[in-house]
Amino acid sequence: MRVRLEDVARAASVSPKTVSRVLNDEANVTDATRQRVRAAMEAMDYRPHPSARSLAGNRSFLVAMLYDNNDNPASTYLAEIQDGVLEACDAHRYSMMVRPLRMSGGDFIRRFDALISDHHPDGVVLTPPITDYAPLLKRLRERNVPYASVSPLRRGKIIGVTMDEQRASRAIVEHLLELGHRRIAHVIGIADHGASRWRLAGYREAMAAAGLPEDPALVVQGAFTFGSGVAAARQLFSLAERPTAVFAANDDMATGVMWAAGEYGLKVPHDLSVCGFDDTPLSRQLWPALTTVQQPSREMGKIAAEQLLGVLRGHGAGHLVQVPFSLQIRGSTAAVP
Amino acid sequence: MRVRLEDVARAASVSPKTVSRVLNDEANVTDATRQRVRAAMEAMDYRPHPSARSLAGNRSFLVAMLYDNNDNPASTYLAEIQDGVLEACDAHRYSMMVRPLRMSGGDFIRRFDALISDHHPDGVVLTPPITDYAPLLKRLRERNVPYASVSPLRRGKIIGVTMDEQRASRAIVEHLLELGHRRIAHVIGIADHGASRWRLAGYREAMAAAGLPEDPALVVQGAFTFGSGVAAARQLFSLAERPTAVFAANDDMATGVMWAAGEYGLKVPHDLSVCGFDDTPLSRQLWPALTTVQQPSREMGKIAAEQLLGVLRGHGAGHLVQVPFSLQIRGSTAAVP
DNA sequence: TAGCAAATTGACAGCGCTGTCATTCCTGTC
DNA sequence: GACAGGAATGACAGCGCTGTCAATTTGCTA
Incomplete structure (x- = not known):
């Protein structure tokens, strides 16, 4: 018994x-x-008994992790975040549930309300890109649901975790500059995602600092997917004056660029240097392996959850913690011939 | 209010x-x-109110999905399963939680007990390889917790979902045979995983059916990881008489094989055909893209959860449903020169 | 050593539902 | 038209905990 x-x-x-x-x-x-x-x-x-505690105490000891399953980032990224969130929740004897929440379709507020009414989470962890969807943030505040964000675009009173993506982006472009590259292209991610903006800003910053005027032809739009990387690269490779290096805003697109390079008979890194962002497992398994930026995703999930749990447990206000990045220089980048 | x-x-x-x-x-x-x-x-x-229902009715409307975070399969695979399980749970207004459960370390039964006592799931979905861990299954039965399995090794009265991996494996080796390959190597996964056994069995079956005696040198042990694929391939490539094709028991290892091929100056598919198993997103992003077997993982997660929910809702006993596979023939395999 | 405020402990109701069992309402039969 | 038997409905307690507030103990001060 x-x-x-x-x-x-x-x-x-x-x-x-x-x-x-x-x-x-x-x-x-x-x-x-x-x-x-x-x-x-x-x-x-x-x-x-969790239900008895929940019923009597009017709290659920439940944290919901929300993600956008419409245009979501790489599943490995989410899996790592999830792992970190789970670890933090476990440590404080909270349970965790993961919930997809499509931002497209007008009824997402209704779906969000249903989620809250159905499961009564004490707090919510937001992952990109839904960290920045204003109507959702507004509703969270209205319903008085505490939340923490992973890599939110807007700062302010938000709690959670970030990385200085702009500086990381600048650093990786500087790496290309040091290798002697001058015609460096950039493949942008989905336009309104914070990640895309920061990475583009870092690229521009590095280029400007090196005294290189921006060539609009070298900055092409992608969508964070492998296919969009292929398409962007084809566009770049068709240019009269081709870039000698491509910095894609994430690894999936960088992989697409490498794929397209194969199509065009360009050898990486001999004819073309390629780098990405995220350090997905994939990036290490390519031949040559991809130069990229490592984000400590698991750690970030953990930190975001800890900030949230701090608030839930009444340990003060919580912060927006910044974690360090690290450049992974691998075989896909080399000195300009 | x-x-x-x-x-x-x-x-x-x-x-x-x-x-x-x-x-x-x-x-x-x-x-x-x-x-x-x-x-x-x-x-x-x-x-x-879920807690009130749970407290009064002595049921939680909660399904826990268990996975082994020690030597777990590719995270995309788990993410897809999770997605399917979640969809099924949502449809029946159950909630779902994911729980890692390391099988290594002697205290896993204690950790499992804690999980049950702490969260009171009404049922459990098991993912490989913990579908086959006898002490766990025993404990589940003792505690009278209904469960469904994804790709269990043992059949019997188990409910859940499977795919005929052996037949799929045989089919992909037959594809290599049709291309004229005779020296076909196989890289095995972690020894006691069902997936490894079936895929090896399918390989043997196809080779035997083609009248080819098994060459022990061509069957090497791997561990489902990229690195183990690289190591296995190096071993194979050092052979006096090299294989003309390698069938690795999963995509990660196949990627490792391709990577090692690069090291050895072997062009895929010209000098070497490579194929894998799982159809991870990665497999499409390699150059050349990988010939592999597609498993409907998301669907499998959904089906397993539905079988479990059927039992929980008193709709009879539940079955072990078999889903079809499909061969994905891509650029990494070609006719023997 | 009495007397008071603060710290500690406990009694009791009730959170929102469901299980059990009693009651009422049908339907068909002779 | 009376009555058995089953279907439909309801009364009530209680699931295991916590909030509220009252009772008790402790530590000080005068």
Whole structure:
């Protein structure tokens, strides 16, 4: 039979309410009592019933991780974030659920409301690109649901985690510049995603700092997908004066660029240097391996969740934590011939 | 304020218990009453409180999806399964949680018990390779937790979903045979995984059917990872008489084989045909693209969850459903020179 | 050592549902 | 038209915990 809080109370010779206090780390329990209750819990392997706690306490101990399953980023990226979020939730004995939430279609607010009413999460972790969807943020605030964001575009009072993508982007372009490249192309991601903006800004910054005027023909639109990388590269390779290096805003597109290079008989890195962003497992498995920027995604998920849990547990306001990036210089970039 | 079951009851002029019956699709409610209650629920946008239902009814409406985060298969594979499971759960208004469960370390039964006691899932979906871990299955039965498996090794009374991997494997080797290959190597996955066994068996079957005696030097052990594919390939390429084709038990290893081929100056598919298994997104992004077997992973997750939910909802025993595979013939395989 | 405020502990109701069992309402039969 | 038997409905307690507030104990001060 299940061990209940009442059983623990009896074993520790205190009232159920006191056990509850210990369980929830509340104040006003003497150390001696706390010890005794803890020992009893331990001895009986007591497991509080989540539904009972939730019903009586009007909180669910549930964190929902939301992602956009319409134009979502690479699944490995999300999987890593999810892993980190889960780790943090586990550590604080919260449970986690993952929920896709298509931003397209007008009824997403209704779907979001349904999600909240159906599952009552105490808080929400937002992943790109839905970190920046204003109507959703507004609704979260209206419904008073705490949330933390992974790589939000807007800063302000947002809590969560970011990386300085612009600086990372600049760094990788500087790497190409150091190799002697001057005609460096950039393949942009989906236009309104924060990631796309920062990475483009970093590219421009590096180019400007090197005194190179922007050539509009070298900056082409992509959509974060492999196919869009192929298309962008074809466009670039058809240019009268071809780039000697391409920096794609993510690894999937960079892979597309390498693929297209094969089509055009261009050897990477001999005829063309290619670099990406994200350090997906894929990037290491290409031949040659892809020069890219490593984001600590798992860690970022964990940090975002920890910031949220801090708020949920009443440990103050929470912050927007910045994590470091690291350049992964691999075989796909080389000195200009 | 929240709409409660009692409010619906008042609006429909019935007792709370009757509303409960309608909510749970129970018998012994006249159609007229049922309609009236349903209308009231709709009108008031009633959302049952999951914790209250769970507490009173002694069921959680929760399905846990378990995976091994120690030597787990490709994360895209799991992500797709997860997606399918989630879809099925949503359709039946169950919630889903994902839980890593390392099989290594002796205390996994304890961790499993904790998982059950902490979250009270009504049922569990098992993904490879933990579909076949006997002590876990035993414990599931002891604790009377219904479960469904994705690609279980053992059949029997198991419910869930499978694919005829052996036949698929045989088919892809036959494809190589038709191209004129005779020295066909196989890179095995982690030894005790069902996937490894079936794929090896299919390879052997095809070779035997073609009248080719097995050359032990051509069958090398891998571990489902990219790196193990590289290592296996190096071993194969060092052979006095090299294979003209390599069938790796999954795409990651096949990618490793292609990578090693680059190292050895072997052009794929001209000097070497390579094929894999799984049809990961990666396989389409390689140059040349990888010939492989497509598994409908998302669909498989959905089917496994549906079988489980059928049991949970008292709709009979559930089955082990078999889904079809499809060969994806791409650029990495070609006729022997 | 009495007297008071603050800290600690406990009694009790109730969170929103469902299980059990009693009651009422039908339907068909003789 | 009375009655058995089954279908439909409802009354009520209770799932396991926490919020509220009252009771008790403790630690100080005078």
